[in-house]
Amino acid sequence: MFFREVIGQRAQVEELRRGLRSGRLPHALLLCGKAGVGKRLVADALAAAKLCDAAGDEACGACPSCRAFQHGVHPDCEVVTREAGRRDIGIGQVRALLETLHRKAERARGRAVILDEAERLTVEAQNALLKTLEEPPPGALLVLVTAVADRLLPTVRSRCALHRFGPLADAEMEEYRTRAGDVPAGFPLALAAGSPGRLRRLAxxxxxxxxxxxxxxxxxxxxxxxxxxxxxxxxxxxxxxxxxxxxxxxxxxxxxxxxxxxxxxxxxxxxxxxxxxxxxxxxxxxxxxxxxxxxxxxxxxxxxxxxxxxxxxxxxxxxxxxxxxxxxxxxxxxxxxxxxxxxx
Ligand SMILES: [Zn+2]
Incomplete structure (x- = not known):
C-alpha cells in the first residue's frame, strides 16, 4: 500500500505523486492495463497517501489513518468489487457506494473509493456513477481499475483521467522475482509477458x-x-x-x-x-x-x-x-x- 513498494510503473506513480503534492490530483481516475501489472497496488497506495494524516505524496505508515488502512478497516476508504458468486457489479452496490460517498468523512482527509474490475460494472451501474464522476462530493477520490477499459461506457471513460499501465521491463520482473521469493529459479520470466500477477499464476x-x-x-x-x-x-x-x-x-x-x-x-x-x-x-x-x-x-x-x-x-x-x-x-x-x- 506504499508507492515505494510498487515495482515498475515509474511514470504513472510519479504523475500521481505529483498530483498529490500539488493538490491538483483529478478526482476521478481510470487505471487501465493488462492484468497483474500493478494497477490495484497503485490504487491502494494512492488511496493510502490521500487519506494519510501527513498529507504528503506517500503514506507515512505510522499515523492512525495509515494503521487503519493497513488493517483494512479505514472508515473513509471503500473498495467495491463484485460480490461472492456474482459475475458483475450491479446498481445496488453502486447506489450503496454513492450513499456512503455523500456522507461526511469520518476523518479529515476526505474519502477514497476504489472500483476494482470496473469493467464488470453493469451499464445501469455505470450510468448511476456518471453524475458523481463528473462532480464528486468535496474531498472524494474515485479510482476505477480495469484491464478492459473498452467495456466501460465512453461517458464514464471521458470523465476520468486515464492512466495506462504497461508491462514491466525484464529487469523489473527480475526484481519482482527476487522480492516475491516464491517463483522457482528456473522458471522463464518471459512467459509472464511483463506481468507479475501473471507470473504468480503461471509459476x-x-x-x-x-x-x-x-x-x-x-x-x-x-x-x-x-x-x-x-x-x-x-x-x-x-x-x-x-x-x-x-x-x-x-x-x-x-x-x-x-x-x-x-x-x-x-x-x-x-x-x-x-x-x-x-x-x-x-x-x-x-x-x-x-x-x-x-x-x-x-x-x-x-x-x-x-x-x-x-x-x-x-x-x-x-x-x-x-x-x-x-x-x-x-x-x-x-x-x-x-x-x-x-x-x-
Ligand atoms: Zn499516515
Missing part, C-alpha cells in the same frame, strides 16, 4: 507440472493417448486451481481459465520448438530453462509440422473460449498435434 506447481508434461508429449508424441494427456493436464490445472481458490470463485470458470493458461504454455513451447526446428540463429527461447530438451525434440521434427501444431493449439484456445467441453478441446488438440509430430 505454481500445477502449471509447472503441466509444462513438463507437455514437453514430454512433444518430445515423444506417440507414447501418450490424447485422452490420457487431456486428463493429466486437467488434473494439473485443477490442483493449482484448488490451492488458489477463493471461496467466492466459480470453480468451473477458474478451471477453464487455468486450462487457457495450459494451452498458452503449449503455444509457447511450440513457438520455441519452431525456432529450434528452423535453426534460427541467435533467437532466444522463452522456455530457456528447458533448452536442452527442446533442442533434442526440435531436431527431429519438420518446421511445417510444428507450425500446423501451433494452429491446432490456437484452435483449442478458441474452442475453450467458446465454451467447448475442456476435455474434448484438449483431446482434439492432442490428437492432431500427436499425429503431426509423430509423422502421421
Amino acid at each position: 505454481d506447481e500445477g502449471l509447472l507440472r503441466a509444462r513438463t508434461r507437455l514437453l514430454d508429449f512433444l518430445a515423444a508424441p506417440g507414447q501418450t493417448s490424447p485422452f490420457d494427456l487431456a486428463a493429466e493436464l486437467i488434473a494439473c490445472a485443477a490442483s493449482g486451481a484448488a490451492a488458489q481458490q477463493d471461496e467466492d470463485d466459480d470453480q468451473r470458470e477458474r478451471l477453464r481459465d487455468r486450462l487457457l493458461l495450459v494451452l498458452r504454455l503449449l503455444a509457447l513451447l511450440l513457438r520455441d520448438l519452431s525456432i529450434v526446428s528452423l535453426r534460427v540463429e541467435g533467437a532466444s527461447l522463452v522456455n530457456c530453462d528447458l533448452s536442452e530438451r527442446l533442442l533434442e525434440a526440435g531436431g527431429r521434427v519438420a518446421p511445417d509440422r510444428v507450425d500446423a501444431s501451433s494452429e491446432a493449439c490456437e484452435q483449442a484456445l478458441l474452442d475453450l473460449r467458446r465454451n467447448m467441453d475442456p476435455a474434448l478441446a484438449l483431446e482434439e488438440a492432442a490428437a492432431r498435434i500427436g499425429g503431426l509430430l509423430a509423422g502421421g
Whole structure:
C-alpha cells in the first residue's frame, strides 16, 4: 500500500505523486492495463497517501489513518468489487457506494473509493456513477481499475483521467522475482509477458507440472493417448486451481481459465520448438530453462509440422473460449498435434 513498494510503473506513480503534492490530483481516475501489472497496488497506495494524516505524496505508515488502512478497516476508504458468486457489479452496490460517498468523512482527509474490475460494472451501474464522476462530493477520490477499459461506457471513460499501465521491463520482473521469493529459479520470466500477477499464476506447481508434461508429449508424441494427456493436464490445472481458490470463485470458470493458461504454455513451447526446428540463429527461447530438451525434440521434427501444431493449439484456445467441453478441446488438440509430430 506504499508507492515505494510498487515495482515498475515509474511514470504513472510519479504523475500521481505529483498530483498529490500539488493538490491538483483529478478526482476521478481510470487505471487501465493488462492484468497483474500493478494497477490495484497503485490504487491502494494512492488511496493510502490521500487519506494519510501527513498529507504528503506517500503514506507515512505510522499515523492512525495509515494503521487503519493497513488493517483494512479505514472508515473513509471503500473498495467495491463484485460480490461472492456474482459475475458483475450491479446498481445496488453502486447506489450503496454513492450513499456512503455523500456522507461526511469520518476523518479529515476526505474519502477514497476504489472500483476494482470496473469493467464488470453493469451499464445501469455505470450510468448511476456518471453524475458523481463528473462532480464528486468535496474531498472524494474515485479510482476505477480495469484491464478492459473498452467495456466501460465512453461517458464514464471521458470523465476520468486515464492512466495506462504497461508491462514491466525484464529487469523489473527480475526484481519482482527476487522480492516475491516464491517463483522457482528456473522458471522463464518471459512467459509472464511483463506481468507479475501473471507470473504468480503461471509459476505454481500445477502449471509447472503441466509444462513438463507437455514437453514430454512433444518430445515423444506417440507414447501418450490424447485422452490420457487431456486428463493429466486437467488434473494439473485443477490442483493449482484448488490451492488458489477463493471461496467466492466459480470453480468451473477458474478451471477453464487455468486450462487457457495450459494451452498458452503449449503455444509457447511450440513457438520455441519452431525456432529450434528452423535453426534460427541467435533467437532466444522463452522456455530457456528447458533448452536442452527442446533442442533434442526440435531436431527431429519438420518446421511445417510444428507450425500446423501451433494452429491446432490456437484452435483449442478458441474452442475453450467458446465454451467447448475442456476435455474434448484438449483431446482434439492432442490428437492432431500427436499425429503431426509423430509423422502421421
Ligand atoms: Zn499516515
